[in-house]
Amino acid sequence: MTIEKNKKMNKGEVTQIERVANEMFLIKIKVAADFNSRPGQFVSILCDNHTMRRPFSIMNFENGEISVLFKKKGEGTAYIACLNVGDTVDFIGPQGNGFHCAPEKTLCVGAGVGVAPVYYLKKVLGDNAKLVAGFQNENEIPFCLQSEIDFIATDDGSLGGHGSIIDYLDAQINEYKPARICVCGPHIVLKLVAEKAKQHCIPCEVAMEKTMACSIGVCRGCVVTLNRNGKIDNASVCKDGPVFLGEEIVW
Amino acid sequence: MVDLSVKRGKLILKNPIMTASGTFGYADEFEDFIDVSKLGAVVTKAISLKPRPGNSWNRVIEVTSGMINSIGLENVGVEKFIAEKLPVLREKNINFVMNLAGSGMDEYVELARICEANKIGAVELNVSCPNVKSGCLEFGTDARTLGELVKSVREVYNGCLIVKLTPNVTRIEDIGLAAQENGADAVSAINTLKGLGMKLSFKNGKFSREQVIGGFSGMAVKPVALGVVNRLKQVLEIPIIGLGGISSMQDVLEFFAVGAEAVQIGTANFTTPDISERIIDELAVFMEENGFETLDELKAVLRHFPPR
Numbered sequence A: 001m002t003i004e005k006n007k008k009m010n011k012g013e014v015t016q017i018e019r020v021a022n023e024m025f026l027i028k029i030k031v032a033a034d035f036n037s038r039p040g041q042f043v044s045i046l047c048d049n050h051t052m053r054r055p056f057s058i059m060n061f062e063n064g065e066i067s068v069l070f071k072k073k074g075e076g077t078a079y080i081a082c083l084n085v086g087d088t089v090d091f092i093g094p095q096g097n098g099f100h101c102a103p104e105k106t107l108c109v110g111a112g113v114g115v116a117p118v119y120y121l122k123k124v125l126g127d128n129a130k131l132v133a134g135f136q137n138e139n140e141i142p143f144c145l146q147s148e149i150d151f152i153a154t155d156d157g158s159l160g161g162h163g164s165i166i167d168y169l170d171a172q173i174n175e176y177k178p179a180r181i182c183v184c185g186p187h188i189v190l191k192l193v194a195e196k197a198k199q200h201c202i203p204c205e206v207a208m209e210k211t212m213a214c215s216i217g218v219c220r221g222c223v224v225t226l227n228r229n230g231k232i233d234n235a236s237v238c239k240d241g242p243v244f245l246g247e248e249i250v251w
Numbered sequence B: 001m002v003d004l005s006v007k008r009g010k011l012i013l014k015n016p017i018m019t020a021s022g023t024f025g026y027a028d029e030f031e032d033f034i035d036v037s038k039l040g041a042v043v044t045k046a047i048s049l050k051p052r053p054g055n056s057w058n059r060v061i062e063v064t065s066g067m068i069n070s071i072g073l074e075n076v077g078v079e080k081f082i083a084e085k086l087p088v089l090r091e092k093n094i095n096f097v098m099n100l101a102g103s104g105m106d107e108y109v110e111l112a113r114i115c116e117a118n119k120i121g122a123v124e125l126n127v128s129c130p131n132v133k134s135g136c137l138e139f140g141t142d143a144r145t146l147g148e149l150v151k152s153v154r155e156v157y158n159g160c161l162i163v164k165l166t167p168n169v170t171r172i173e174d175i176g177l178a179a180q181e182n183g184a185d186a187v188s189a190i191n192t193l194k195g196l197g198m199k200l201s202f203k204n205g206k207f208s209r210e211q212v213i214g215g216f217s218g219m220a221v222k223p224v225a226l227g228v229v230n231r232l233k234q235v236l237e238i239p240i241i242g243l244g245g246i247s248s249m250q251d252v253l254e255f256f257a258v259g260a261e262a263v264q265i266g267t268a269n270f271t272t273p274d275i276s277e278r279i280i281d282e283l284a285v286f287m288e289e290n291g292f293e294t295l296d297e298l299k300a301v302l303r304h305f306p307p308r
């Protein structure tokens, strides 16, 4: 995958921040005029007094602003959740390669906060895409996205289909007949979706996650193992990824 | 214009700000952030004779004011480095030091020979990586073995020979002296400390635990590094390159005060990718504004000033 890269340090102003689900927040940041991104790319945010920047998928880029959807996990995300409109965010990005944005029928699959980059993909692909997503329960669904998701499943059945999004995948594939599947979510979901795609002989692009130290491809802290035509090699999630072909990942 | 240059025997730098091995890739990755050719020198990621895949489990974790890494010296191997990375560094006029990691005496000597043949101006022997089981660590922790290693490398290599010391020893002075007596041109200290980072959380009645065992670096290790440089300065004649937790010009001055001739920026490159260039600029402005014409003048004042 070749794309132009623009890895500069950025400072942007928070234009909006709000809680959109249980422990989940949406933040919008005004970015420089020459900023450009594509679905699957991420930004790496500096959190006060923290050595390692925290990576987050870009959920949208529109009107000179990027949106990030994030879930409160630990200190870094707690810091970001406390930012106010007008505060400055120091970030690196856009980083990584992103999904292929080819105009072919794409099934976008998201799980939990992983819905963010595939929502962006669906926006860019428009009529060429269908977005399906799974959440633990209805309180975990970001309200700002709910109407944009074509099919929702919840583990407890509180909204949409009852069960994991994986349980509905065969039906979704048979009905929609996608030319490819793009997925983001917890590791296990990525693995299961990649397996399903393989069974259906559909190419699958997965957005991987790994804890990052540098997020610019120098520390080798975020590597995954790939098998490319029998050749086993390491690839960094931050620079070579985060999007990889599912069939190439050594799970 | 103030003179930031460092000239101590074979250690010749246009300014004292270097970047530390493993935190700066092979330099080209940083071109989007800084003018890499401005740096005193870039120390490359450790290079071994054969490519190394590195460790496969979780490799990095944040700890208070620092991080733990267990990268396991993943690198492209010397052949590929010479073929692909070296021409880029040379073409772009980037001053660099090759960080060498052997898994035994023979490998270090072979690497040094390759460096000599390719006219590499400076090498840094990584005798202190805590992540690789065989070889490496023993050289850094035993004065006699280290002495033999430095001697063998010196026999085949004429450029600037820097030995990077581990803080994970009882008497660092003995190790530093062994390097000096056997022909090292400089020592650099410190490499990472041995540590364990953990993230433990309790949610929905269940614990989850993430941990990484490996090298501890970042702001939190600075007092250890300053302590080591201070001890080395009492016994060594050869120049000391100080590193460990440096993230500001103030930190650099502290290392000068305890006797470092140059410094390396490591983990701070991750937090702030343009930090090295910023420190060079700040240092120049500070000297200019305060009437220091040369780095030696500044160092002399810093060292003369009695600590309270």
Ligand SMILES: Cc1cc2nc3c(=O)[nH]c(=O)nc-3n(C[C@H](O)[C@H](O)[C@H](O)COP(=O)(O)OP(=O)(O)OC[C@H]3O[C@@H](n4cnc5c(N)ncnc54)[C@H](O)[C@@H]3O)c2cc1C
Residues within 6 Å of the ligand: A042, A054, A055, A056, A057, A058, A068, A069, A070, A071, A072, A073, A074, A075, A076, A077, A078, A113, A116, A117, A208, A209, A210, A211, A212, A237, A242, B199, B200, B201, B208, B210
């Ligand atoms: C390419 C990429 C894109 C990402 N996009 C998003 C996104 O759009 N929205 C979002 O909310 N999160 C995203 N993440 C995950 C996000 O980076 C982490 O949740 C965040 O770094 C946690 O920081 P913290 O300081 O709050 O938690 P920490 O204090 O670092 O950790 C708290 C807990 O969170 C867990 N955790 C830490 N890092 C991760 C991680 N990378 N993945 C999963 N769990 C983690 C730890 O195991 C720990 O138990 C992305 C990660 C990557 C690599």
Ligand SMILES: Cc1cc2nc3c(=O)[nH]c(=O)nc-3n(C[C@H](O)[C@H](O)[C@H](O)COP(=O)(O)O)c2cc1C
Residues within 6 Å of the ligand: A213, A219, A221, B020, B021, B022, B023, B045, B046, B069, B071, B073, B099, B126, B129, B164, B190, B191, B192, B215, B216, B217, B218, B219, B221, B243, B244, B245, B246, B264, B265, B266, B267, B268
């Ligand atoms: C991710 C990472 C990789 C490293 N790799 C190497 C290496 O290959 N060779 C080496 O000599 N030191 C390596 N180091 C050690 C650093 O060069 C430096 O000695 C140490 O991190 C202390 O400095 P700091 O606190 O400024 O980072 C590495 C450090 C980190 C954080």
Ligand code: FES
Residues within 6 Å of the ligand: A211, A212, A213, A214, A215, A216, A217, A218, A219, A220, A221, A222, A223, A236, A237, A238, A239
């Ligand atoms: S986080 Fe450093 S290489 Fe990816």
